[in-house]
Amino acid sequence: MISSIAMLSNINVKCSLKHVFFRRKSSGAIVCAFSFSASSIKTADLPGSRKKKVKELVPREKSLKAYPGFLIGRLGVATEFNGQGVGSQLIDFIKDFCLINYTYFVRFLLVDAYNEPDVVRFYKKNDFTEVFSTEEQEKETYRQLPTETLQTRYLFFDMIQWRDKMM
Numbered sequence: 001m002i003s004s005i006a007m008l009s010n011i012n013v014k015c016s017l018k019h020v021f022f023r024r025k026s027s028g029a030i031v032c033a034f035s036f037s038a039s040s041i042k043t044a045d046l047p048g049s050r051k052k053k054v055k056e057l058v059p060r061e062k063s064l065k066a067y068p069g070f071l072i073g074r075l076g077v078a079t080e081f082n083g084q085g086v087g088s089q090l091i092d093f094i095k096d097f098c099l100i101n102y103t104y105f106v107r108f109l110l111v112d113a114y115n116e117p118d119v120v121r122f123y124k125k126n127d128f129t130e131v132f133s134t135e136e137q138e139k140e141t142y143r144q145l146p147t148e149t150l151q152t153r154y155l156f157f158d159m160i161q162w163r164d165k166m167m
Contacts, residue, residue, distance in 0.1 A: 022090070032077040032090050039071035039110050041156060047137050069108035069156070070098060091126045095162045109157040115150050128155040 021033045043065055072094060077086045098106045111128060113119050115135070124130075131154040132138035139150055 030078055031081055032075075032086050034075040034090060034094065035073045036070045036094070037073065038068075040066035040068050041108055041110065041131070042066045045141055047132060047141070067107050068105055069110050070094075070102070070106050071110045071112070073112075075111070087122060088126055095157070095159070096166075098159060099162055099166065103163075106159055108159065111155050112152045113155055115153045120153055120155075123155050126157070127161060128157045130155050 020035070022031045023029060024031055075087070075090065077090070094109065098109065109128075111123055113123050120130075132141065135150045135153070136146065138144075138154065139146060139148065144150065
């Protein structure tokens with residue numbers, strides 16, 4: 001069940017409670033890294049249709065004010081490894097790590113991704129879903145003026161999908 005990035009023979013993994021670095025054994029150069037912290041999807045922040053969707057994803061459970069998750073932060077891949085699938089392998093590693101170590105704690109992985117087409121496309125390719133259907137909904141929720149540029153997009157991944165895929 002461990003992701004292929006952790007099995008690469010020329011990569012060392014250094015993990016602390018908040019930061020994970022993957023380094024090349026030969027040079028010690030960082031290949032990729034990420035950080036994460038405890039977080040949640042707060043249902044009060046969600047628009048009606050998305051709130052219903054999130055609650056549908058949680059069958060036979062009472063309605064909660066928040067659903068537990070981890071916020072992925074500062075995910076990055078060294079420039080020389082861009083376009084080689086390292087980022088997607090890193091996302092799979094994070095999913096594996098959370099499934100193995102936090103099976104009953106982490107329901108969702110969350111990311112506040114830069115609002116750039118390539119970045120949002122990367123997360124969608126890795127099965128993340130935008131919390132808000134439109135940028136306008138997100139601006140309204142976070143009390144941004146309609147004329148302001150939305151710097152980030154809030155996305156989530158349901159860990160039940162990963163658990164079911166791995167079984």
